Amino acid sequence: MNRQVPLTTKVASVHALFMKKEDLVTYIDQHADELFGIAQTIYENPEISKEEVHSAEYFRKLLQENGFTIHNFEQEELKNAFYAEFGTGHPVVAMLGEYDALPGLSQVGGSKEKKAVEDGAPGHACGHNLLGTCAFGAAIAAKKYLEESGQKGTVRFYGCPMEELLIGKVIMAKYHAFDGCDMAFSFHPWDANIPVSEGFLAMNNMRFRFTGISSHAGQAPEQGRSALDAVELSNMGVNVMREHIISSARIHYIITNGGEAPNIVPKEAASWYYVRAPHRNDVVAITKRVINCQKGGALMTDTTFEYENAGGCYEILPNEILCDVARRNFEEMKMSPYTEEEKELAKALSDSLPPEQVAKERENIGFADTSSAIHTGIISKESMSRYNISGSSDIGDVSWLMPFSIIFTATWPLGVNPHTWQSASASGNTLGQKGMLYASKIMAGMFYDVINDAEIFEKAQAEFNQRTEGNPYVSPLP
Ligand SMILES: [Zn+2]
Ligand SMILES: [Zn+2]
Incomplete structure (x- = not known):
């Protein structure tokens, strides 16, 4: 990475003997600027699938400096994968991070028009700069909670490369990289706030x-x-x-x-x-x-x-228990307010789309407030049951290994699709970073819930067992 972000995350700033969930939120808010800086550093140094050498190394370094133990994998194919661990005993909760960019989608972050930093260069049009940083934010908050509370439990940050080739986690699963985890949480940047119950093909x-x-x-x-x-x-x-x-x-x-x-x-x-x-x-x-x-x-x-x-x-194996935990945390957390500049950028990006596309997505999400180009609510269960997520992702494979939850938050204006200059522009700006922060808080809140309520894991595991009975995971790889 060319740019280094000063790190103060290892400095304890909340000294409560028993941290509450709101203290975790405060902790993440106190580190917002550092998290934004990390996301921006990854954004400005995009690396495509299989080539995420520096992005992986950057996260390894950050996590190590924050007291995590780094575990690498011996397979050459997994040289840009790793996990970083903190804590003792169960439950072992994995926060899945990605950091690969897309070829040819170079884009100036925060620009209101299509404008490459360098023609033909890669860019973060799927927002994986936010994805990895969100998981990092949730992981350091979870560590903070384990330290302060003295509770049993382990948090792992997983550095997952090659998502855009839909292969990274499939290879990781083949080599048992996720062994020892009890459940996994994941996030993807999107144009709406969605505790995802099912989807991906x-x-x-x-x-x-x-x-x-x-x-x-x-x-x-x-x-x-x-x-x-x-x-x-x-x-x-x-x-x-x-x-x-x-x-x-x-x-x-x-x-x-x-x-x-x-x-x-x-x-x-x-x-x-x-x-x-x-x-x-x-x-x-x-x-x-x-x-x-x-x-x-x-x-x-x-x-x-x-x-x-x-x-x-694989497709995502639903886990209603964890999806409900996610939905409760969406409701408990607040999105950060947007500045006038961010609102203007959101409107400009939205105006660059065909109006029918925006209107259709508003209808799909069930968001009637046309004064906001950004989704500010939470999709209802009813709208979710009709919402179509028809791409594919290698996170599906993880959902077949253990109870799993993925959340989407509004990092892009409504109607913006992944892999576009608009999604890239928002991902390289505080507009997208604020959505990422919201997601970090939700994932940290979910961690708090599963650490403090053993019944959640038991029920989530029972649901997982029931759904996979007679239909276990078989690696799609030869
Ligand atoms: Zn993508
Ligand atoms: Zn993606």
Whole structure:
């Protein structure tokens, strides 16, 4: 990192013998500027998936300075992953942090228009600068509570790389990186305040490579066997199959190699597929049929094909007990008030979107106050049950390992989607950082609740056991 933020977080500033939940909130508020500085430092030094060397190192250093013990993993694939631990005994609560950026989405933080810091450079358009910092804020508050109260319990900050490739936590799960944790809390920047009860689509990622026989397309086509024909016929098979799968499933593909020139029968051709569906079991079943289509394409064209399982992930396994704990903490905590400048930025970003997009999201969230470009309420349970989260995330895999909760807070104006210049702009400004602070408080409040009420964990675990009975986690990786 180029910029270092002075750290005073290790200096105790709340000396209550028995901290209450409101003291934890005060503690986070007292460290707001430092947390904003950390989020901004990550924002200004964006690193894409697999390359988060400095971001991971920055968090390791911060946590170490704050009295956490750092644990790294021996696998080369996990060189930018780690966990930092404080406390003794159970429950062991994981706060999941991410810090990877997106290629090509460089954006000046706080700008009212699309403006790259550097054309073509990466940027934090998914707000993972806020994501990692939120978990860090919650983790230091949780540590503070354990120290002051003398209660039994452990907090772990998990540095999770490669989320944008939907693979980091899947690899971490494969190598048992989450062993020893009792439950996990997570946050994602969003355009609304949502204790998420369910969502994200399970996914498989596959690459197919076909091999045929090359020949002159005019002089000797009868001697050729086109690998591109195989790709096209396989795709056609998949496209007619769409009518006969569940309507909530999604299949997307691209052709990554379609040959060299029209006058050469392509010896090699390749395609890249994603299969998504609300439940992993459906993804697995549809994947088998997609592979059958490729077999058919190869058979019809006298070619051969190879198949690479390039990963996959699970949907979120709901945990109503933890979701209710999250909702209660949303209600107990307050969002920080916005300055006039922040409100102006929010309005400008909102005005840059198609009005229908904003109106639709207002309706989805159930937020009628059109004077505010930022969502200031909490989504109702009823609106949540209809709210569609149809991307995929590797956090789904963690939810199948232990009781899990994810919260979204309004870091972006209503209607702003992830992976856009607008989400990047807000993530690099106090507008987004205030939403992050709200999330840190909620996660710290949830930690307080589970430490002080053993019944929450027992019930959350019972719900987890019941939901996974006969359907345990199977790594999507080969
Ligand atoms: Zn993303
Ligand atoms: Zn993200």
